[in-house]
Amino acid sequence: xxxxxxREQLLDxxxxxxxxxxxxxxxxxxxxxxxxxxxxxxYSHFANLEGFVAALVERxxxxxxxxxxxxxxDIVDDDPDVILTEAIRAFLTIVRDDPRLWRLAVLPVxxxxxxxxxRIRRAKQAVLALLQPIVTWGLExxxxxxxDPELFARLIITTAEDTARLVxxxxxxxxxERFADFVATLMASVARG
Amino acid sequence: xxxxxxREQLLDxxxxxxxxxxxxxxxxxxxxxxxxxxxxxxYSHFANLEGFVAALVERxxxxxxxxxxxxxxDIVDDDPDVILTEAIRAFLTIVRDDPRLWRLAVLPVxxxxxxxxxRIRRAKQAVLALLQPIVTWGLExxxxxxxDPELFARLIITTAEDTARLVxxxxxxxxxERFADFVATLMASVARG
DNA sequence: GACTGTAGGTACAGGACTGTAGCTACATGA
DNA sequence: TCATGTAGCTACAGTCCTGTACCTACAGTC
Numbered sequence: 001x002x003x004x005x006x007r008e009q010l011l012d013x014x015x016x017x018x019x020x021x022x023x024x025x026x027x028x029x030x031x032x033x034x035x036x037x038x039x040x041x042x043y044s045h046f047a048n049l050e051g052f053v054a055a056l057v058e059r060x061x062x063x064x065x066x067x068x069x070x071x072x073x074d075i076v077d078d079d080p081d082v083i084l085t086e087a088i089r090a091f092l093t094i095v096r097d098d099p100r101l102w103r104l105a106v107l108p109v110x111x112x113x114x115x116x117x118x119r120i121r122r123a124k125q126a127v128l129a130l131l132q133p134i135v136t137w138g139l140e141x142x143x144x145x146x147x148d149p150e151l152f153a154r155l156i157i158t159t160a161e162d163t164a165r166l167v168x169x170x171x172x173x174x175x176x177e178r179f180a181d182f183v184a185t186l187m188a189s190v191a192r193g
Numbered sequence: 194x195x196x197x198x199x200r201e202q203l204l205d206x207x208x209x210x211x212x213x214x215x216x217x218x219x220x221x222x223x224x225x226x227x228x229x230x231x232x233x234x235x236y237s238h239f240a241n242l243e244g245f246v247a248a249l250v251e252r253x254x255x256x257x258x259x260x261x262x263x264x265x266x267d268i269v270d271d272d273p274d275v276i277l278t279e280a281i282r283a284f285l286t287i288v289r290d291d292p293r294l295w296r297l298a299v300l301p302v303x304x305x306x307x308x309x310x311x312r313i314r315r316a317k318q319a320v321l322a323l324l325q326p327i328v329t330w331g332l333e334x335x336x337x338x339x340x341d342p343e344l345f346a347r348l349i350i351t352t353a354e355d356t357a358r359l360v361x362x363x364x365x366x367x368x369x370e371r372f373a374d375f376v377a378t379l380m381a382s383v384a385r386g
Numbered sequence: 387g388a389c390t391g392t393a394g395g396t397a398c399a400g401g402a403c404t405g406t407a408g409c410t411a412c413a414t415g416a
Numbered sequence: 417t418c419a420t421g422t423a424g425c426t427a428c429a430g431t432c433c434t435g436t437a438c439c440t441a442c443a444g445t446c
Binding site for chain 1: 433435
């Protein structure tokens with residue numbers, strides 16, 4: 001097996017352990033056992049467990065961002081409700097189609113080491129900063145009683161994450177379509193100024 | 194120190210480690226070190242780490258439920274929007290006033306061992322089952338386009354949890370009042386049939 | 387066919403944690 | 417004052433994990 005193939009395979013095995021048993025379960029030893037190789041092979045690719053996990057996080061961040069960027073151009077509309085609905089639909093479709101990646105991106109937070117938690121926190125902060133102006137614009141367009149835009153943006157992110165977990169856990173019951181319909185109905189029933 | 198005092202103290206120390214460093218950081222050894230006692234003291238109170246954690250989870254569940262039950266009688270109204278708003282306010286106030294307990298109840302999920310994750314999942318399922326009929330009633334009363342009651346109930350729970358985390362992380366910025374206002378404004382702007 | 391780079395393995399020393407056996411110290415009641 | 421129960425300790429054997437030193441096997445190149 002080539003170095004690059006091995007590296008990717010090791011990251012896959014690590015990701016599988018984390019998503020199925022949490023961060024508490026990981027160790028160089030465990031990954032080596034699951035991959036049926038000697039531990040030294042892992043050490044020849046990564047400095048230690050910390051570097052190993054960091055590499056996985058980087059790969060996950062990079063690939064997740066790539067997938068998100070891929071669908072962003074499709075989501076353009078004059079109506080903020082349509083933008084929101086289509087964004088949810090696109091996001092959940094991505095999640096459903098690459099469960100291995102998104103299980104990792106969306107599930108693990110709390111058991112993770114402190115520096116990783118910080119990193120995830122910062123990533124979410126970045127998404128929030130991206131979403132905030134769009135939400136503010138949407139709420140202003142709507143008029144009527146002024147809704148706290150920060151909390152509304154947070155509500156959207158939290159809901160997106162939670163629905164992603166549902167789609168991953170029970171894709172038959174919780175489909176991107178169902179959530180898109182839900183959001184569309186919900187937004188339609190909110191009064192316009 | 195009496196057996197009961199020691200037991201409670203050990204559970205406190207365990208809770209502090211989990212909330213500050215996650216489930217990955219816990220061990221009998223670590224708790225003993227933090228509590229400045231020999232490991233054997235812990236073994237005389239709990240069978241092993243699993244039983245130790247189980248005891249903490251039970252204490253947390255019991256106390257959390259007790260606090261929730263304590264404020265439930267105050268939340269009675271004819272208007273579903275008022276019920277929702279006051280429930281959020283009451284919940285976040287409880288959370289703010291007992292951060293040690295609620296940090297544990299609301300934060301840790303993913304790093305935890307599989308059986309504990311199952312337990313938390315079931316607890317949330319129970320809360321969902323409790324909330325569902327109320328939400329369904331509220332949505333029916335409202336009339337207009339029919340909103341998926343299950344997803345709406347989930348949205349409420351997820352948001353409550355997330356806001357609880359915010360209140361715990363930055364109580365100055367994210368107050369129960371701010372969230373209650375947000376919910377009130379949001380519900381007020383949803384069209385009535 | 388010898389040379390070299392690299393994938394992969396074995397072996398070892400050391401550390402962290404577990405669970406148990408067995409000890410000490412002290413308080414309380416007969 | 418002695419007996420007894422219990423809080424708390426030290427010590428030890430065993431497991432799992434880490435990181436490194438050093439070996440083997442093989443593929444490609446001269």
